[in-house]
Amino acid sequence: VEAEKRAKGKKGKKKKNKGGGAGGAGPSEETEAPKAAAAKPAPLDKEGLLRLLAELHEDRIRFGITPETSVEGLAEALGEAAGEASEEEGDEETAEAAEEEADEAGEAREVAAEARRKAEAEAAVTAAAAAEEEEAAAVEEEEALAAAEAVAEAAVAAAKAKRAARTAAARARAEAAMAAAEAAAELS
Template identity: 80%
Template sequence: GGSGGAGPSQESEAPAEAAAAKPAPLDREGLLRLLAELHEDRIRFGITPETSVEGLAEALGEAADEASEEEGEEETAEAAAEAAAEAAAEARRQAEAEAAAVAAAEEEEAAAAEEEAEEAAVAAAEAAAAEAAAA
């Protein structure tokens, strides 16, 4: 019979559960590529934080106009206008956050390139020192 203790099936489940509990590692390069593509699309289509906000405000304004026509009530139009203003402010915050993320990604890429250049310089200096010592 079984003499207590964990059987093999119980032992193998614990590491699998621990692995499942860990969050997946970030695909930093994939995220940077996606961010770069988004940035390029925004440039290609002339999308700026201002045009994003203007377009959203225009669409929400049209929705507010339709709502006020359908309802015919001033309160509904005011509520829709407030919602449009809030949505425009949120769109502006999102656009600013995207711009900050692009800038941070560019800074990170520049720092990585600088670090690689420093490592290459150190390696070259070490190789030169080794050559001088051998000579």
């Protein structure tokens, strides 16, 4: 593999013909503009972006990509690049720089893991707070229900008391009317 890479060597850049010269009009720039426009992707609308985001999220879940695995993959790629760079060029500075990048990638992996732990802790705190709020709401709902039942019982008791008072008043009137009728009968 190394021999093939050495055999290929570095290719020199080809000089671009810029035209000019005696009477030459030069290359047409008109053909470059449509190519550049065709190469530029059309901007996505909001739905397109959301659909793309959903697809990427599904891919991350399907392939098990997490922040840690992303950083690990980056560290691995940097390590491989460092190995290849040191093999191809034999340059100690390049190897040291690659090692430093690998160390930085390791540190980035640790930072990502710490960030994930913090995010999980925050999510747990948020979930606990939500559970407490839900429990408090349930207690308030039970208290409101108990208060409503007490109000209903008080209304029933008030209705019974009102009915009893009416009945007692009607009895008292009836007794008074009977007493008045008896008194009138005795007088006549």
